[in-house]
Amino acid sequence: MRERLGLGELLDRAANLVGRELPERTALCVLAVLPWRLLQVCWLHRLIEIAATATQHGQYLVSLSLWTVAAMPLAFWGRAQLARGCSIALSGEDATLARSRFGLPWRAYLAGLYAALVAAALYPAIGWMIFTLPFVTVYSGLAAATAPYQERPGLWAPLTVAARGFASPRLLAGLWFTAGIGVLIAVIQLFVIFQLGLAAVQTTFGFSDVWWEQILSAENRLFVLLLFAGAFLAVEPFWIAGLSIIVQRGRARASGDDLAGWIAELGEAADLAENAQAGEDSAESAA
Amino acid sequence: MISTLKSSGARTCAYHSDRPAHALCVSCRTPLCRGCATPWEGIFLCASCLAARRTAAERRGSFWGWAKLALGIAAAAALAVFLGAWMSGLWAELLAAAGS
Numbered sequence: 354m355r356e357r358l359g360l361g362e363l364l365d366r367a368a369n370l371v372g373r374e375l376p377e378r379t380a381l382c383v384l385a386v387l388p389w390r391l392l393q394v395c396w397l398h399r400l401i402e403i404a405a406t407a408t409q410h411g412q413y414l415v416s417l418s419l420w421t422v423a424a425m426p427l428a429f430w431g432r433a434q435l436a437r438g439c440s441i442a443l444s445g446e447d448a449t450l451a452r453s454r455f456g457l458p459w460r461a462y463l464a465g466l467y468a469a470l471v472a473a474a475l476y477p478a479i480g481w482m483i484f485t486l487p488f489v490t491v492y493s494g495l496a497a498a499t500a501p502y503q504e505r506p507g508l509w510a511p512l513t514v515a516a517r518g519f520a521s522p523r524l525l526a527g528l529w530f531t532a533g534i535g536v537l538i539a540v541i542q543l544f545v546i547f548q549l550g551l552a553a554v555q556t557t558f559g560f561s562d563v564w565w566e567q568i569l570s571a572e573n574r575l576f577v578l579l580l581f582a583g584a585f586l587a588v589e590p591f592w593i594a595g596l597s598i599i600v601q602r603g604r605a606r607a608s609g610d611d612l613a614g615w616i617a618e619l620g621e622a623a624d625l626a627e628n629a630q631a632g633e634d635s636a637e638s639a640a
Numbered sequence: 641m642i643s644t645l646k647s648s649g650a651r652t653c654a655y656h657s658d659r660p661a662h663a664l665c666v667s668c669r670t671p672l673c674r675g676c677a678t679p680w681e682g683i684f685l686c687a688s689c690l691a692a693r694r695t696a697a698e699r700r701g702s703f704w705g706w707a708k709l710a711l712g713i714a715a716a717a718a719l720a721v722f723l724g725a726w727m728s729g730l731w732a733e734l735l736a737a738a739g740s
Contacts, residue, residue, distance in 0.1 A: 404736035470716035
């Protein structure tokens, strides 16, 4: 608990949480986020289509934006469920508890959703400046990662709880870069998988379908956007788990749980040493 | 701080009979040892009275807290919708103009 957490260890722990300890919650998170990601793809695709005349389609853009934001509560619920599973697993409780104890207090959910919506509003407000994008992305993730710890309603309290996650900027920066690279790698891998699948079907069944080739080509904008959505879906659970670990570490340090754990370990070590000494003494007296 | 046990006849803590009483709970007048007496806004309280006051304070704050949160959710959602539509439209047009 007390040693400094490195990026490698953080990623290992996140991968372990997602892959081994919380597979059900990971699946739930992906399923809940899926409609939101698809709506984002739809929005971006339409936006690119109407590009030059975009501002003349204000009402249409608002309706697309409305649908995307309407899918956020479900997406946030999935993310918060995964974060809750991570917080249970990281608190030292049994992994089976982390799997079985579904359900997030609705107060915590609403307070976290508010922070997530503020982050969603921050994307168009300041996220277009390149240097602010990491901040907004991290804040959006922290809104989900801190959801299990949201206790007080209000205008500022939920935002403050989420903002406290910024206490480890180096780790956050490392995680952000790793997640970004992870998304790019996932996009390439998905593209290759689709191409290999197409080639396998063509060689196995001996047909050449130009229509499918066009659909699954890099020139198809919608396909590329869907690849990115898939990559984000694949990386998202690791991102949330990583942020949950950072948040949990920060809280343990701030609340003294870290120190309490250390003292308990010291006590156990002292008991062990005492037992060993007693064993040596009895052996000497027997000799 | 205020109601230490100088004037009280109680000698031991109501919860720990082996510990000397240090203060009285201002609310229920229970003698408390150093471990049980919690100073709160300049007065000593026992755990149950402190919890009761805290709950009352939370209840008082909760209505406005929830009202503010509801308002915040509605405002943030509206802002995300309209700002998102406006900024993305603007950017799409600017990028298209730059591309052509």
